[in-house]
Amino acid sequence: MSARLEHDADNQHDAIAQEQKAVDAAYARRDELLTQANQQLADILADDEVGVARLASVRRWRAELEHAERGLVFGRLDSLDGSTRRLGRIGLPDPVEDNEPLVLDWRARAARAFYTATPLDPQGYARRRHIRLDGRDVIRVDDEPLDPSLPGTDLVGEGALLAALSARRTGTMGTAIATLQREQDDIVRAPANQPLVVQGGPGTGKTVVALHRVAYLLFDQPELARQGVLVIGPSRRFLDYIAQVLPALGETSVVAMTLDTLIPGVETRLPETREVAEIKGRDAWQPALTAYVRSLRPQPAPLTVAIDGEQVTVDGDRVQRAIDASAGRDYHAARRRFIDTMHDALTDGVIALHDQLVASMEEGFEDILAGVDAGLARADNRGVLLGVSGGEVDGSLTDADIERLRTRIADDTVVAGALEKFWPTLDAETTLSRLLGDCGLLTHFMPWLTDGERNQVLRAPDLDTKGQVAPSDLPLLDAIADALGEAHGSNDAQGEFVAHRAADRRDWVYGHVVIDEAQELSAMQWHMVGRRVPSRSVTAVGDIDQAETPHRHTTWEQAVSVAFGDRWRRADLTICYRTPREVMALTPPVLKAAGSHNHPPRAMRDSGYQPWEVSATEEVLIATTARLAAELTERWAGGTVGVIAPSDRLTALRSELPALPVLAATEAKGLEWDATLVVDPGGICREPRGWNGLYVALTRCTQELGQVLLAP
Numbered sequence: 001m002s003a004r005l006e007h008d009a010d011n012q013h014d015a016i017a018q019e020q021k022a023v024d025a026a027y028a029r030r031d032e033l034l035t036q037a038n039q040q041l042a043d044i045l046a047d048d049e050v051g052v053a054r055l056a057s058v059r060r061w062r063a064e065l066e067h068a069e070r071g072l073v074f075g076r077l078d079s080l081d082g083s084t085r086r087l088g089r090i091g092l093p094d095p096v097e098d099n100e101p102l103v104l105d106w107r108a109r110a111a112r113a114f115y116t117a118t119p120l121d122p123q124g125y126a127r128r129r130h131i132r133l134d135g136r137d138v139i140r141v142d143d144e145p146l147d148p149s150l151p152g153t154d155l156v157g158e159g160a161l162l163a164a165l166s167a168r169r170t171g172t173m174g175t176a177i178a179t180l181q182r183e184q185d186d187i188v189r190a191p192a193n194q195p196l197v198v199q200g201g202p203g204t205g206k207t208v209v210a211l212h213r214v215a216y217l218l219f220d221q222p223e224l225a226r227q228g229v230l231v232i233g234p235s236r237r238f239l240d241y242i243a244q245v246l247p248a249l250g251e252t253s254v255v256a257m258t259l260d261t262l263i264p265g266v267e268t269r270l271p272e273t274r275e276v277a278e279i280k281g282r283d284a285w286q287p288a289l290t291a292y293v294r295s296l297r298p299q300p301a302p303l304t305v306a307i308d309g310e311q312v313t314v315d316g317d318r319v320q321r322a323i324d325a326s327a328g329r330d331y332h333a334a335r336r337r338f339i340d341t342m343h344d345a346l347t348d349g350v351i352a353l354h355d356q357l358v359a360s361m362e363e364g365f366e367d368i369l370a371g372v373d374a375g376l377a378r379a380d381n382r383g384v385l386l387g388v389s390g391g392e393v394d395g396s397l398t399d400a401d402i403e404r405l406r407t408r409i410a411d412d413t414v415v416a417g418a419l420e421k422f423w424p425t426l427d428a429e430t431t432l433s434r435l436l437g438d439c440g441l442l443t444h445f446m447p448w449l450t451d452g453e454r455n456q457v458l459r460a461p462d463l464d465t466k467g468q469v470a471p472s473d474l475p476l477l478d479a480i481a482d483a484l485g486e487a488h489g490s491n492d493a494q495g496e497f498v499a500h501r502a503a504d505r506r507d508w509v510y511g512h513v514v515i516d517e518a519q520e521l522s523a524m525q526w527h528m529v530g531r532r533v534p535s536r537s538v539t540a541v542g543d544i545d546q547a548e549t550p551h552r553h554t555t556w557e558q559a560v561s562v563a564f565g566d567r568w569r570r571a572d573l574t575i576c577y578r579t580p581r582e583v584m585a586l587t588p589p590v591l592k593a594a595g596s597h598n599h600p601p602r603a604m605r606d607s608g609y610q611p612w613e614v615s616a617t618e619e620v621l622i623a624t625t626a627r628l629a630a631e632l633t634e635r636w637a638g639g640t641v642g643v644i645a646p647s648d649r650l651t652a653l654r655s656e657l658p659a660l661p662v663l664a665a666t667e668a669k670g671l672e673w674d675a676t677l678v679v680d681p682g683g684i685c686r687e688p689r690g691w692n693g694l695y696v697a698l699t700r701c702t703q704e705l706g707q708v709l710l711a712p
């Protein structure tokens, strides 16, 4: 061993020993805090609001401590003044109150330099150290001097980053808190008071950034935890990331959903064509549906209700005034207001009837009146409620009598039935199905549909059974549900954590919403998201060049103007961490053919594997693919291999390759493997938005790409 290598090894050994001491102290503190938290949980009495809130907060803290077992400490910053700070997944306070924390939370402002300091901009620091743990053992230490006289690079912690990126893929996403890059960190910590749209090519860490931003915002703005953060991802698999990357948060303050599950209790099971999805995604549905729901309010007409055997009528003018006075509210809120007014009007009607009877009595028909009143009182106890009886009519009603009468009218099932008939409660699914099943209504409210489009949208009205909706119906359903409002006023959701309460409510208003693969949202889906966050505190990440849904937008301006107008900010991620340089070199012509004006992101590393192509005729395509896939599986043993092919080849390939993921390009979005085999790329290009699909397919590998071309 040369003297230099020996010296490095000694240094590494000393540094590991030094860090091990600090890491041991951190784990001891974490264990102590965990014991304290468990003790507090046993002691807290949750018998009032304060107790319940305290219990929830200690539970949250305990969850954070539990999940911090892995990677408790990952870095250290050394200041020019000789002081040091260690960074970790969570902050650990020193046992002595005023002392510096033992471990600084990576989200704290003071931790920012760990992600942004470079030799060119050292921010008062002399060194950054990455500490790698295996369980509780320090196994490696990487030092990076932040000395302005050294050559600079735009990568932070390059050694640790390269090690993380070159590791074999296991199929699960890990946290990147130790190696977040500057442009990523800028987005993670950006203010949340304005919509932020993040454009990033494949592998630039959009998902990583989106998830770390959630963790950061909940730390930096604890009040967000009260409202909760909604994370919308493209697939179930994406949602599993939450559990891997944000374990403690996922349980308490974060609701993770796909667009198809945004309405609790409604499942999207009906298939649909791309054409129908495109039509139903258009912005013009929003005003059309609002107008349609408005049209369902009743027309003014006299309202006659039998109360205690008497016909009580509210005249048309008063009904008209009540309908007018309820305007400006959603359908059910307006209905509730109208019904309140009708209860008043019917009470007035009964009182008027009573006054008439008294007046008649005064005119000398006491005996007739007494007979009538006594009969009514016997029949239904009205006499008791009015405070009068056949034997002792004195003609006057007290305020308490009138109040009792009104309550009774409000509780009367016959009155309720008549009012329900006049202004019915509606459910969103039936209301939407009626519209979609009625050619006349569609023509009236959506005159902009061509005849062909209307026929595609039109469907049998008997499909209104619960759950029978297609994915593109969901935003329509949501728009209708919003215009209808809650039929019975707000019902408080149950659950200890915000996440549980929010997930059960369609109309929960979140503090912040994060959307991954945001390029796929239709205009109507943007409306659906917007309803959940009226503050427009939104982070949307995506790649406009990977869009595969049938909606027509091709720029972010077109995509998000529906939701944000022009009041949004854009940030770009420009470095590709996944796909190696050799593979990214293939993508510019594909991107151009997809009609994009963007540049592919800059790959940050070589893998040492040149992409390769093999040609095969139709007859041997499957067998050739199987052979090549077997070779790749062997070469990448311990890692992962994925196969991407045109949709019409999937069935045949899947039966030949049962042990491997065989996916269409659209299904492969967001996924990555060590090696990817793309089968019949020409066939992928011919699919709808096929060049975008091929762009996705080519950029899934972290190391090696092979293509099986179809030979003529």
Ligand SMILES: Nc1ncnc2c1ncn2[C@@H]1O[C@H](COP(=O)(O)OP(=O)(O)OP(=O)(O)O)[C@@H](O)[C@H]1O
Binding pocket: 161, 164, 165, 173, 174, 176, 179, 180, 181, 184, 200, 201, 202, 203, 204, 205, 206, 207, 208, 209, 543, 546, 577, 578, 669, 670, 671, 672, 699
């Ligand atoms: N700062 C980082 N440190 C370590 N790994 C990172 C970092 N940034 C990104 N990665 C890794 O790079 C890969 C790509 O990240 P991610 O999936 O977030 O990219 P993406 O932009 O969402 O990609 P796509 O558009 O293809 O879905 C993942 O393996 C991720 O863990």
